[in-house]
Amino acid sequence: MDFSLVALEYYRLKDLVGRYLSTEAGKFALDDLAPIADEQKLESEHAITAEAISYLREHRVPFQDIALLGQVLEKLSVEGVMLEIPEIEAIQVFLAQVEGLRVRWKEDREKFPKLAQTGQRLPDLRELGKHLGRAIQNGEVDDKYSPELARIRRALSAARSRLTEKLERIVRSPAYSPQLQEQIITIRNGRFVIPIRTEQKRSVDGIIHGSSSSGATVFMEPLAVLEMNNELVRLQDEERVEIARIADGSHSSQHGATAACVLAFSVHRAGLRESAFRPRFQLCEPGLFPGLAAQPD
Structure with a gap:
């Protein structure tokens, strides 16, 4: 000093x-x-x-x-x-x-x-x-500023609808009733999942993306919607890239x-x-x- x-x-x-x-x-x-x-x-x-x-x-x-x-x-x-x-x-x-x-x-x-x-x-x-x-x-x-962004968002909307409709059929199915904690659809780690009772997790084919604070529930992505979730994530990535391209003025550094x-x-x-x-x-x-x-x- x-x-x-x-x-x-x-x-x-x-x-x-x-x-x-x-x-x-x-x-x-x-x-x-x-x-x-x-x-x-x-x-x-x-x-x-x-x-x-x-x-x-x-x-x-x-x-x-x-x-x-x-x-x-x-x-x-x-x-x-x-x-x-x-x-x-x-x-x-x-x-x-x-x-x-x-x-x-x-x-x-x-x-x-x-x-x-x-x-x-x-x-x-x-x-x-x-x-x-x-x-x-x-x-x-x-x-409206980008036809490509409009296309991606239409595809995103359609993919999201297909995914949620499939999950809604799953949570309403009597076959899943014993395993479900609630008949809801939620999101964990950017993936659509359903709440499964922890003690029933081995009876459902799927990927666990987290658990509740109490530990009574795990949030599982059924294998039946794995590819649908993958498609949704891919389209979301495309949307982010296109938004960045627009914001960057079509890659113009000026x-x-x-x-x-x-x-x-x-x-x-x-x-x-x-x-x-x-x-x-x-x-x-x-x-x-x-x-x-x-x-x-």
Whole structure:
């Protein structure tokens, strides 16, 4: 630990600044913050902070903590990773916020030239946002966006109906009555199963996928529906792959969700931090910008 920083209560100051952070990304940025020794860089940081303070006095910066965004950025470090719908929705929210700020800084470039310069470094994300918005509606990928997805979902619906109808005949059959705990169909480990009395499990041909907390019931997949369950799982995998393909813009690295996340991450690191904790802290804890003197020879 640098004892000069301790003497200056630098770490206590960071703790105080941290009270004004509203996002996890901001907290990480604060953790990485270190004193600046370069005079020119320090003057530049002071200038943009002063401008951001003026901006915040007149405008509300829309950034809020976006659930899953940090998780998404971590997943993108793994090649070939597929994002879930809620994760893609987190990207959509972030892109909308970034785009809104970029446009406002451009409109106010005469009054806030340094922020406008920061905005110029931000990529235009409108088409990317529109692409994701067309593909995802109300938490689901719209199958109208993809004939292949529509085909898969029709096949899924038919396969699920055949499977549940077969299991309903089984649970209603007098032959299974002694073995059944209840006449219901449930799901374990992604497979449709029926509840069998534990003491009767050897009298039913099937695969056990778990048991009840009491141990009185095992959840069994009868061999009679094994291939039907396999078909359902295969179609579900196809659906996930097609959804990922749509979200990734037909495998286009320039227009896909993966590219969106990478851009969002670079955007945050490149320019948005200037409008975050420092000016907000300054507004709530008024102080003066220090004058910078040249080092003596």
